[in-house]
Amino acid sequence: MDLRQIRYFVAVAEEEHFGRASERIRIAQPALSRQIQLLEAELGVTLFDRLPRGVKLSVAGRTFLAHCSQIMADLGHAVSETQAVARGEVGVLKLGFIEVAAWNGVIPATIMAFRDGYPGVRLVLNSLSGLEQLEGIHDGRIDAGFLYNPPPDPLLAIRPVARHTVLLAVPKDSALSGRASVDVRELVDQPVISFHRRESPVYHDELHRGLFQAGVAVDVVHEAINEAEMLALVTTGMGVALVNECQKWRPPHGIILVRVDNLDVGLDLALVYRRDHTVPALARFLALLPDQTSF
């Protein structure tokens, strides 16, 4: 059997006339007759009753036509849906992100723009740590992830998205809370709440490298497991903390965030994905993602 034969069959069924059908499908009448005969022979069924003036569908032919129309329509849908998926207009896109980075800026903006532009793509969003995202990207649990300071990896493509810095979180009633900015060297006499290296080694090292370069040996009074814990401890007055500037989009009650001068800490937010990624919708997402230079 052959889709050509099915198309021919539908044409003859609709025209009820081999000659007219052959004109419609632009082949000669004998060629059409033969294809229909081959189809009938393969099915072992007479599809048309031959009349002196044209033909009519047989009872079995009517049954076959109903199915064929359905099949041809389904095939059309299959093609257009496959093409839509290939264009990235339909499907699923699984993204990871660092929660704090998604409170404002390029991440929510791009996600909103993508939802708008590609309503046929289901976005699956997961708030994950940087390490979890890298694992997820490798094993395919997510297609791409927004994370800070991605490690170099020949398998991964890295699209810089934004460069964030750190702010000093101080209690509202602290002596520093009224200041527009604080020089990093002023932290020498301050008790500092830091975080455990294990939770974010690249950032931890980057931060301490920045402090070392400024010649500041800080007095770490606690190592928290995340910034939320750090901020909670700052409110108790236990010390001050250097936190991601994105915390300003959700400032905790009782805490003031102050700019820190002369501390060069790079928090490079990037969209990371497999260089050999195969999800067309990801290309669409990348196209909507503003280049870092535009910030």
Next chain:
Amino acid sequence: MDLRQIRYFVAVAEEEHFGRASERIRIAQPALSRQIQLLEAELGVTLFDRLPRGVKLSVAGRTFLAHCSQIMADLGHAVSETQAVARGEVGVLKLGFIEVAAWNGVIPATIMAFRDGYPGVRLVLNSLSGLEQLEGIHDGRIDAGFLYNPPPDPLLAIRPVARHTVLLAVPKDSALSGRASVDVRELVDQPVISFHRRESPVYHDELHRGLFQAGVAVDVVHEAINEAEMLALVTTGMGVALVNECQKWRPPHGIILVRVDNLDVGLDLALVYRRDHTVPALARFLALLPDQTSF
């Protein structure tokens, strides 16, 4: 596009390997590669991600595969259902019949056998007059009809089914009601309830020809429009009536049916259908219909 390409695509998708797939479908690997490339070119979509050890379906390829599996399955169903319809095992069979002839005998027996043997065929049964059936057979409202004394018609096939005769319907309290049989000549002095010729001309003529041949000129006191009316009038004592012997299967209260000797009336019940009939189920029905000789 081509069903062959779709079969090839499914094979490669399942094997995830052009070489193995080509063995499975018994063609050379390059031929398979080319057909897949042609399919991809026609769709404008990459269906497989080529890896160093085999291939994997792309995202769009997975979408296409899902549809293709469905389409191939539908096509299989289309073929088998079409063949079943052609064999007369599935479909619709529309039959007409004379009500009185269907109370017993070959008609209900054959219908029961057919229902049993071909549960996939929906039987549509219509109680119609002989004339209505002939019209219905001509214009396709019914595929075949059980009727009496069908007129000769080169377009129609006639399958004799049974030969019925007539009985004399007399009131229970009549002088004739105790008799095993009545000679037709005894009707000379009886008031007779007949029926209007328009309602069944062939039978009417046959009946009166039979009476004429027996030398009986009957005293017709009423011309009814059907046998039910005739029987109703017999119960009133208005007269006697010659009715189809099938009435014995549903004898009205207050009436006795008596055999009539020396009256040669042929009520030839036949199944009538278009000689060029196209309903496969009708052939099955005919095969189940006992030949008249077996009665």
Next chain:
DNA sequence: TAAAAATACTCCATAGGTATTTTAT
């Protein structure tokens, strides 16, 4: 280096074309 897919080319099966015959009213 090796496994697998792609390319180059050759061949032939078969779809399609033209001329003609058969069929059924």
Next chain:
DNA sequence: ATAAAATACCTATGGAGTATTTTTA
């Protein structure tokens, strides 16, 4: 007699085969 489908036969497109090259981990 006529319209339409079927048959006969020829042509050529393109599917499939063999040999070889390219690709990538």
